[in-house]
């Protein structure tokens with residue numbers, strides 16, 4: 697991927713230190729039925745930070761991410777995005793969301809290129825053909841995830857891991873400066889995980905904000921500046937990324953689902969002594 701792609705809109709503009717946080721979540725409660733799934737989460741994500749949200753299955757990670765985008769309504773609490781209350785936020789071109797798993801089944805067959813180009817709908821001028829720059833952004837996004845050679849393939853013919861990469865390319869194509877990725881590594885083989893890690897590294901270098909829901913840090917470990925571990929809808933840890941332990945620490949361990957087995961709030965990870973709000977800083 698070229699540096700042009702990764703120089704996300706607005707990411708390079710202004711001083712990140714003086715910009716409002718990318719997200720400010722205050723007292724977030726989500727109760728789908730009766731029992732709250734999020735129980736009063738407070739989380740501020742400074743602009744330009746690479747943050748992982750970790751935790752066992754069902755701890756509320758995806759719900760928190762969806763609440764940060766307004767996809768899941770809050771039962772109580774508030775969210776601000778780039779300094780604007782969520783209900784008034786309109787600058788969706790700044791946001792690139794990679795939802796958890798798929799999507800494409802049945803319906804009209806779409807090609808890989810079409811799905812990736814759909815990531816530009818919030819920024820493309822209505823009823824206008826894609827500009828040269830927009831087409832170039834789609835091509836660069838395809839190259840970034842290693843799917844340029846499959847651009848004309850029907851998405852539903854791809855493997856689950858390749859479909860995941862299509863979703864990531866779709867988010868890249870709009871050149872946002874704020875990414876939320878829900879389990880981007882799920883179902884992606886080791887080689888492609890490394891390719892995605894280098895894509896995320898370049899996003900980070902460009903000044904983008906990157907929020908990742910992960911089961912484990914894996915190849916992203918060195919990129920993650922801060923980890924929040926959810927346990928039963930509450931923040932159990934906020935600080936340095938927990939280190940994998942036991943089987944999870946084995947090289948090449950393919951961690952499909954974490955275990956709530958008493959190995960710590962994240963399951964399979966040991967939390968460092970640092971807890972509380974300490975956030976490792978970028979050099």
Ligand SMILES: Nc1ncnc2c1ncn2[C@@H]1O[C@H](COP(=O)(O)OP(=O)(O)OP(=O)(O)O)[C@@H](O)[C@H]1O
Pocket residue numbers: 728729733751752753754755756757758759760
């Ligand atoms: N739309 C929904 N309606 C009702 N319950 C839901 C809904 N979405 C999630 N839940 C429940 O909320 C809880 C938290 O789900 P969530 O997907 O946020 O957890 P998670 O930490 O992301 O889990 P996983 O790691 O398995 O993806 C789970 O018990 C789940 O069953």
